[in-house]
Amino acid sequence: MEKVNQTPPERFILLGFGSNVPNLQVFYFLVFLVMYIITLSGNLLLIIVVRINPKLHTPMYFFLSNLSVIDIFFSSTIVPNILLNTLAMDKSISLLGCALQMYFSLALGSTECFILAVMAYDRFSAICRPLHYSTIMNKMLCMSLAVGSWSMCFLNSALQVILTFQLPYCKSHHVNHFFCEMPPFFRLSCKDTFLNEIVMYIGAGIIAMCSFCLTLTSYIHIISTILKIRSSHGRHKAFSTCASHLTVVSLYYGTIMFVYLKPSSIYSAETDKTVSILYTAVTPMLNPIIYSMRNKEVKSTINRKQTKKEDL
Template sequence: MRGTNQSSVSEFLLLGLSRQPQQQQQLLFVLFLSMYLVTVLGNLLIVLAISTDSRLHTPMYFFLSNLSFMDVCFSSTTVPKMLTNHILGSHSISFSECLTQMYFICVLAVMDSFLLAVMAYDRFVAICHPLHYRTKVTHQLCALLVIGSWATANLNGLLHTLLTARLSFCADNVIPHFFCDMNPLLKLSCSDTQLNELMILTEGTLITVTPFVCILTSYVHISCAVLRVPSTRGRWKAFSTCGSHLAVVSLFYGTISAVYFNPSSSHSAEKDITATVMYTVVTPMLNPFIYSLRNKDLTGALRKVFVRKTFSV
């Protein structure tokens, strides 16, 4: 579709899986569908286990349940549309749907980073100031941190969405991606995108790096505190409680930085798609396994959920 201004563009075409041979498309469809179902089931089970087990009504599990809910939303923003387009044999997405999808991606990505930072602070207080944990990490503080994260994330998403909505798209409407991401959209625009790119590199960097710095600072203090523990077993136990969180942080921030904080000239469609699949599909799918496999309390709560459901059936 070609036009002369933004108003003439009524839809974009998401190539998604269509650039692959037919046989690979079918395999990728089954793979993405399986990963999406595992993501939804795994994360909802964690939310259910935490909400039904009174022993898990603590700040750490409160933040984890919020993270699991965000992961379900994150995957649901992109994967169902891609799977639906594949089934229908269509690649189109309307201009308004595209902006809406981009808005939720921005909001949920920032929420994920904020929740990871809040969880790092929770671990810092629990390990470095255990005697003051109940007075420092209160229910009121937990609620304020989550509400503040939501507010900031929504403002960030609104900023980038409005900046994209003002652009003109007058030539190509084909997006070489499986969802409406900012970088591919900016490449399609025939108007000046310097302000958009500046906001990504300044405001976007600030809102992403700030939680990362908080995480890094928390773990520096945690490491210093743990290294002062006299017994090797005690040090290993303290570090093991943070291992799951560190794995998720590394996976999330590694892929985010690879996509959004490299010069635009270094971007390629294949690299961007691989990185975005990691943080929008793979990471949300792995989070339930990472957090539950070595967590006896959460594993016990999940077992109780399965037993209760089995007996009720």
């Protein structure tokens, strides 16, 4: 019986869009480039505005700044490589580069789940427990929640990536995906990946499902409180804000859970590639717009700085 070559590959080939039509490749490149520029500028602007306006030194904007940092690095871990591979002839990535990309994208994506949940809890405390808000969301708790979210997710990512790259990849070194992500890699291994899938399901279940449940529970209480507001204008404004937040949260959690919690028997490379665009490129672009750019305090800070520049 012929032995299967289990030598670890030095490089993987990311197939990406799989299109050889030059005009289509240029179109993909421009779309991702525009989304990346909007992501960087929107999130950087939010961080700067929070930094320079003392009125925004609150728990809500502390977590929003965390979210912006995550989105900048999360998008930067993946999108530049997509841009390069879209036009380049050589679509390969080194084993180390692939492992690092998988590690940071998984860690940052998981951290975003927790931060979104913490933000929902912060809004619950502000709206449903306004008299006790400053006591509940004190500086120590905010720092603990942020540090705990980052630490837990980076540790989980390390475990997942180590287990993934211990697999022998002997079927193919061509990855039918935009970037290095666990599910497509399981399809390349000639070894049973049952243990890896169980560990992935447990990690994703704890992080995504628990975060989503906490977020959903918080918003149920928030909406219940909003319904008690007598002013129809106040209710409409609060519902509008909650609806936009829940839309982005549902989009992010839904796509993450679809990729990492669905059975391997219904795996589809093309579907996964499409879904992954939503949480790697679209959501980081929308977050600063949905969560803060509609805020009057943020807009007034930007306008004041713009006016000062024009006066000079």
